[in-house]
Amino acid sequence: MSNFRVIPSGLNLRSFGEVAPDNIIAVLPQGQIVTRIGSEPDSEKWWRVQTVLNGSTLQGFVSKSYLSAILQLQEKVLWVVNYDALNWFVDRAIFVKATAVAIRTDNDLERAIPAFHAKGIKVYGWRWPSAERVRALKEAQNVVDLLNKGLDGYYVDPEGEPGRHYDWNQKNLELIAEDFCKAIAAASTGKPFGTTSHFRAKKVFDKLPWNSFFKYSNVFLPQAYWKSAGGLINGGDPEKNYRQSLDEWEVTGASRDKIVPMAGELEFSTAVQIKEYALEAQKQGVASLHFYTATKNVKSEVWDEVAKVG
Structure with a gap:
């Protein structure tokens, strides 16, 4: 499992990997840390992730293009x-x-x-x-x-x-x-x-x-x-x-x-x-x-x- 940071000011966490008006679980703020938990190939657009938001653990799908890998500070x-x-x-x-x-x-x-x-x-x-x-x-x-x-x-x-x-x-x-x-x-x-x-x-x-x-x-x-x-x-x-x-x-x-x-x-x-x-x-x-x-x-x-x- 790898951690990533949300790039835009708001990123929709969805219940399945598709843009649809009724599948938004939460809007993740810029800088939110998410953990990739799915086994889909890196080339897939949608990644299954887990995150903790306002004290609640959430799981869902996000578009990988809006995530930035967290570097280890040197x-x-x-x-x-x-x-x-x-x-x-x-x-x-x-x-x-x-x-x-x-x-x-x-x-x-x-x-x-x-x-x-x-x-x-x-x-x-x-x-x-x-x-x-x-x-x-x-x-x-x-x-x-x-x-x-x-x-x-x-x-x-x-x-x-x-x-x-x-x-x-x-x-x-x-x-x-x-x-x-x-x-x-x-x-x-x-x-x-x-x-x-x-x-x-x-x-x-x-x-x-x-x-x-x-x-x-x-x-x-x-x-x-x-x-x-x-x-x-x-x-x-x-x-x-x-x-x-x-x-x-x-x-x-x-x-x-x-x-x-x-x-x-x-x-x-x-x-x-x-x-x-x-x-x-x-x-x-x-x-x-x-x-x-x-x-x-x-x-x-x-x-x-x-x-x-x-």
Whole structure:
């Protein structure tokens, strides 16, 4: 027996495998989990299933085209910019059942790595590095040193910021990006080395050296956020932004099967939006969830939903 999740907002559970006005047992809501109990071939349109709805166990038939196989979650990553106390962040990661954390590399990662490893949680570093050669390569060497001390992987976050030393949305930065990535990739063999940036990719940062970063990446993390301190992002729809990030990053050069859209920002999110994000990941066959970012302003109900999903 296998479990599946209902894709549409309402799916009719029928007493027999045929569309008829008098055979509807119940309407199953989006996200409802059903268990396949029939022995019909996979190619059959109608599958016999069982589910628990409002405390009652129901059996009937549904159209298989409206079901999504439930993937086993491979990774749940909680991101952070900075924290006042390492113990607080360790507590949050444990609470949400994170399998890994992503910590900006200006924190004390030498303390964080053993603290999280003791709890069975991986530690990734991340940074929006300088686009100036000397500063960029200094960050690369810092990452290499941390990898040698047990860091489990690294995500580079190139973005655009006109007039600042970390503005990657400029021409002629390919060699700096190449040298930065090459140094880290050489030390991170077998570990995740990813790129994260705006979910609309080159439509927002058209001069950013995407190819140089993507060449060395084995995971791609578009920031498919729906709200931040600046307000709604692209209409504020988690599902829409998730789907668009997959399309935009594939067009920009990422392998679609290695694209893992991120959720956020947690401080400006609702529990419903977290659920919508996780459901969309399920629909798209992505078995990793990334949440940006842990702060003390995240609502308790949002923490609860992050803990629940996956």
